[in-house]
Amino acid sequence: MACFNFQFKLIIYLVVISTLHKSCSARKLFTIGVLFNEIPTQSELSLNDTIIRNNIIEKETPISLSSKVQLVSSTDIFDTSKTICNLIDDGIMAIMGQPTCATSPIIESTCKSLNLPYILTSWRKSSYEESPIFLNFHPDADRLGKGIADIIKSLKWMGILIFYEEEEGLVKLQEVLKLQNVKNTDSQDFIRVQHLTNGPDYRPIFKKYRNTTENNIIIDCKTENILPILSQAKSLDMLDIGFNYFLTSLDAHTVDYSSLNITANITIIRIFDPKSEELSSALRKWSLTAFEFYRTALDLKPNMIKTETVLFHDALTYLSAALKKLPYLPESKVNCFAEDLFSNGPTIINTIKYLDDLPTITGPIKFDEYGNRIDFRIYAYTLDDDQLIATYQALNETVILARTSEETDLAATSNLKKIKVIVGTRIVRPFLMEVANTNGEVLTGNDRYEGYTKDLMTQIAKIIDFTFELHLTEGNLFGEYKPDKKRWIGLIGDLLERRAHLALCDSTINLQRQSVVDFSMPFMTLGISILHTYPEKEEARIFAFLEPFHTSVWIYSATMYLVLSIILYFVCRMTPGDWENPHPCDDNPQELENIWTLKNCHWATLGTIMNQGCDILPKGISSKFALAMWWFFALIITNSYIANLTAFLTKANLEPPIKDAEDLSKQNKIKYGCMEGGSTMQFFRDSNISTYQKMYLNMKMQSPKVFEKSNEDGVSRVRQDKKGWYAFLMESTLIEYYVETNCDLKQIGGWLDTKSYGIAMPMNAPYRGAIDKAILELQETGVLNELKLKWWKKNRNETSCDIIRNKDKDENENDLDLARTMGIFLVLAVGVSIAIFLGVVEFLWNIRNISVEEHLTYWEALKIELKFAVNIWITKKKVKSAASEASSSSIGKEDNANKGDKKKMIQNFLHNASSFMNLNTTA
Numbered sequence: 001m002a003c004f005n006f007q008f009k010l011i012i013y014l015v016v017i018s019t020l021h022k023s024c025s026a027r028k029l030f031t032i033g034v035l036f037n038e039i040p041t042q043s044e045l046s047l048n049d050t051i052i053r054n055n056i057i058e059k060e061t062p063i064s065l066s067s068k069v070q071l072v073s074s075t076d077i078f079d080t081s082k083t084i085c086n087l088i089d090d091g092i093m094a095i096m097g098q099p100t101c102a103t104s105p106i107i108e109s110t111c112k113s114l115n116l117p118y119i120l121t122s123w124r125k126s127s128y129e130e131s132p133i134f135l136n137f138h139p140d141a142d143r144l145g146k147g148i149a150d151i152i153k154s155l156k157w158m159g160i161l162i163f164y165e166e167e168e169g170l171v172k173l174q175e176v177l178k179l180q181n182v183k184n185t186d187s188q189d190f191i192r193v194q195h196l197t198n199g200p201d202y203r204p205i206f207k208k209y210r211n212t213t214e215n216n217i218i219i220d221c222k223t224e225n226i227l228p229i230l231s232q233a234k235s236l237d238m239l240d241i242g243f244n245y246f247l248t249s250l251d252a253h254t255v256d257y258s259s260l261n262i263t264a265n266i267t268i269i270r271i272f273d274p275k276s277e278e279l280s281s282a283l284r285k286w287s288l289t290a291f292e293f294y295r296t297a298l299d300l301k302p303n304m305i306k307t308e309t310v311l312f313h314d315a316l317t318y319l320s321a322a323l324k325k326l327p328y329l330p331e332s333k334v335n336c337f338a339e340d341l342f343s344n345g346p347t348i349i350n351t352i353k354y355l356d357d358l359p360t361i362t363g364p365i366k367f368d369e370y371g372n373r374i375d376f377r378i379y380a381y382t383l384d385d386d387q388l389i390a391t392y393q394a395l396n397e398t399v400i401l402a403r404t405s406e407e408t409d410l411a412a413t414s415n416l417k418k419i420k421v422i423v424g425t426r427i428v429r430p431f432l433m434e435v436a437n438t439n440g441e442v443l444t445g446n447d448r449y450e451g452y453t454k455d456l457m458t459q460i461a462k463i464i465d466f467t468f469e470l471h472l473t474e475g476n477l478f479g480e481y482k483p484d485k486k487r488w489i490g491l492i493g494d495l496l497e498r499r500a501h502l503a504l505c506d507s508t509i510n511l512q513r514q515s516v517v518d519f520s521m522p523f524m525t526l527g528i529s530i531l532h533t534y535p536e537k538e539e540a541r542i543f544a545f546l547e548p549f550h551t552s553v554w555i556y557s558a559t560m561y562l563v564l565s566i567i568l569y570f571v572c573r574m575t576p577g578d579w580e581n582p583h584p585c586d587d588n589p590q591e592l593e594n595i596w597t598l599k600n601c602h603w604a605t606l607g608t609i610m611n612q613g614c615d616i617l618p619k620g621i622s623s624k625f626a627l628a629m630w631w632f633f634a635l636i637i638t639n640s641y642i643a644n645l646t647a648f649l650t651k652a653n654l655e656p657p658i659k660d661a662e663d664l665s666k667q668n669k670i671k672y673g674c675m676e677g678g679s680t681m682q683f684f685r686d687s688n689i690s691t692y693q694k695m696y697l698n699m700k701m702q703s704p705k706v707f708e709k710s711n712e713d714g715v716s717r718v719r720q721d722k723k724g725w726y727a728f729l730m731e732s733t734l735i736e737y738y739v740e741t742n743c744d745l746k747q748i749g750g751w752l753d754t755k756s757y758g759i760a761m762p763m764n765a766p767y768r769g770a771i772d773k774a775i776l777e778l779q780e781t782g783v784l785n786e787l788k789l790k791w792w793k794k795n796r797n798e799t800s801c802d803i804i805r806n807k808d809k810d811e812n813e814n815d816l817d818l819a820r821t822m823g824i825f826l827v828l829a830v831g832v833s834i835a836i837f838l839g840v841v842e843f844l845w846n847i848r849n850i851s852v853e854e855h856l857t858y859w860e861a862l863k864i865e866l867k868f869a870v871n872i873w874i875t876k877k878k879v880k881s882a883a884s885e886a887s888s889s890s891i892g893k894e895d896n897a898n899k900g901d902k903k904k905m906i907q908n909f910l911h912n913a914s915s916f917m918n919l920n921t922t923a
């Protein structure tokens with residue numbers, strides 16, 4: 001820095017001042033040997049300021065300070081030891097500085113052999129060797145590493161990629177590497193370590209990780225290499241919003257990143273608070289000293305101040321404070337080749353160790369017995385707005401988070417505004433559909449789509465204030481892990497491989513997915529259910545009344561009827577009880593009569609089975625018994641028929657055969673499937689419940705395949721199978737939609753599980769909180785509900801399926817009744833027709849007989865009898881037929897001799913007719 005060009009002038013000036021001071025006062029002179037790796041350095045400013053203040057401004061101090069500054073090689077140990085010996089010969093009483101790890105041990109061993117205090121302010125491996133003359137103000141590797149690890153843990157990163165430049169870096173990150181063990185997951189991928197070799201072009205290494213799931217990257221490199229490395233990451237789009245970086249360099253804040261236009265989330269660490277009063281006061285003092293003593297105007301900003309500077313400042317503050325407590329220091333008489341020891345070395349170091357409450361820039365300072373600093377702070381900041389994220393307190397190993405979740409969200413969303421957010425999605429009704437291009441316009445961007453997803457994303461983008469672009473995923477899947485390819489496909493793959501910032505569709509949250517991506521809070525709740533179709537209307541079967549009995553039962557019953565009638569006939573003929581006196585008034589009849597003709601037997605059995613009974617009954621014991629047995633048979637058969645008939649006629653109102661998944665799993669007639677590669681399939685595949693395991697095995701073994709590429713294909717398959725032999729397991733939200741839009745579909749049973757849809761995003765996406773809040777707001781203001789209504793119901797112009805189904809149900813029920821009872825009407829009609837036909841035949845036969853008897857022409861007799869028959873007012877008929885009466889009147893005279901014969905003939909006819917009709921023959 002140009003502002004430190006006064007360095008030379010200053011040294012000469014200081015030597016003069018201190019010499020003058022020494023000569024004109026009684027103060028003891030304490031000379032500090034200072035080792036730097038480069039000159040000029042910021043630390044000199046602090047050194048000179050401390051000396052001037054001690055020697056000139058603070059008049060009461062018993063010690064006068066002076067310094068001997070030397071540049072030491074960072075690698076050459078021999079040269080370093082020579083430099084130190086020269087300094088010791090010049091009378092220095094302590095060594096301070098920032099030597100490298102390579103040269104520090106030689107300095108330490110020289111100081112140890114002479115009892116000379118050695119105060120270090122640079123990083124080195126932790127020392128576990130007791131030393132009375134050594135102190136390191138820089139946090140040692142172990143403790144610094146622990147702090148970094150604890151801060152990273154507090155960031156809740158899943159999966160870390162470590163890029164390190166030098167082996168030393170790995171030493172610092174040992175504690176971070178240990179985080180892998182506390183992770184209770186697929187730990188082999190949790191932390192990956194990558195050496196940045198073959199630089200300075202590290203792009204081939206970055207490329208290796210560009211399309212992998214690692215988006216949490218720790219970079220451990222020299223401060224001067226941060227910018228080139230990040231520029232290379234930028235050229236590969238790896239400084240995009242989905243990435244989280246953690247820079248371990250304590251001077252990362254001094255780099256100018258403005259050329260990179262970073263949207264990634266970068267965390268840097270410091271061991272001092274840039275807003276602290278101590279730093280501001282030190283900066284003021286340094287500027288004042290530079291101005292007052294060297295007329296040089298300095299404009300120092302906290303972001304310019306290196307860690308080594310503030311550590312050097314704090315070390316000087318401690319040393320000068322300790323010297324003030326030990327005013328009677330003897331002069332140093334040591335040199336590298338004599339045996340003398342500097343007797344006050346351990347005392348100075350001990351005094352420093354017990355000093356307290358000094359105005360230090362790097363916070364509280366405490367040391368252990370080995371000289372390692374055990375109390376310090378690590379401050380984690382965001383790079384883009386320099387906001388404090390967390391503070392690590394080394395003494396009690398705690399991390400204090402500095403930001404509320406709101407502040408974190410705000411910071412994250414500010415990055416979202418800088419980019420066009422890519423929202424990965426898939427076409428699935430009614431979530432997202434392609435807009436029909438009606439007027440030939442070429443649609444571009446988001447205008448190509450419509451649906452719930454687009455509307456929901458628009459609302460969220462409005463709340464958070466960002467722009468987005470919908471991006472269809474390959475394969476139209478939300479996410480499935482392919483073990484053979486060792487990668488996720490679908491939208492989850494897009495998120496992991498950074499082709500999308502967010503993924504939104506019917507995106508089901510489940511454990512497997514949540515282990516690789518983050519989900520927002522749910523925007524819809526659902527469960528798996530069964531989609532089925534209403535069975536086709538049953539064909540009207542007019543002989544449904546025959547169905548209660550199997551055909552064989554009908555045949556056996558008819559046969560039994562005939563057989564029993566014949567048996568009855570013979571039994572009646574055999575039993576004496578049924579041979580009766582035809583003329584009861586005649587006590588000694590010449591002959592007995594048996595009324596049980598075949599006709600009567602058939603009539604009696606028919607009457608019984610028809611539940612009608614009969615007015616003649618057998619009188620013999622055996623015939624009575626035979627008929628009783630028939631009654632018993634008739635009783636059972638008739639009642640069984642009636643019971644079955646009732647069930648058959650009401651069959652339409654019975655419950656469907658499948659009521660839930662349990663029923664589905666227990667049968668093989670109805671095939672069932674689900675969408676391939678979706679969360680529904682995963683549910684059955686990974687379930688521990690035996691019913692679902694059984695269902696998955698069943699689905700897997702079916703041929704032809706029961707899995708479908710999409711839910712839409714599944715719905716079509718259910719609809720095409722009119723008989724209802726295919727059911728589809730899908731999410732209730734989509735069932736709801738399809739049942740609403742296709743009136744032939746229905747949901748069977750309830751939900752098999754309960755889950756939700758959420759917006760997926762890369763792990764630790766900084767904008768997750770903001771998205772959650774936006775969803776919550778949309779839920780509370782009822783917008784989520786409105787959107788659901790809009791895409792599930794309102795956008796349909798047709799009549800609701802509920803109305804159509806209710807109407808159909810009413811109609812179906814009536815139709816079915818009529819259809820099933822139609823056969824009975826038909827039998828009645830046919831029977832009555834036969835009866836009419838027989839009546840007509842009887843009538844005509846009677847006319848023929850009359851015409852013969854009365855010597856009339858057939859037509860004359862017909863005319864006369866017809867006239868009589870159609871005259872409904874006549875209810876009585878003379879024994880002599882109407883035709884005979886008419887003919888006698890028309891002929892004039894009747895032969896009386898013939899009268900008796902005719903009467904007898906008519907009586908015979910009536911007797912025959914009545915016996916045919918089973919009437920009482922006593923008439």
Ligand code: GLU
Nearest residue numbers: 478506507508678679680
């Ligand atoms: N929503 C499902 C998923 O996120 C897809 C549909 C299904 O599996 O039923 O994978």
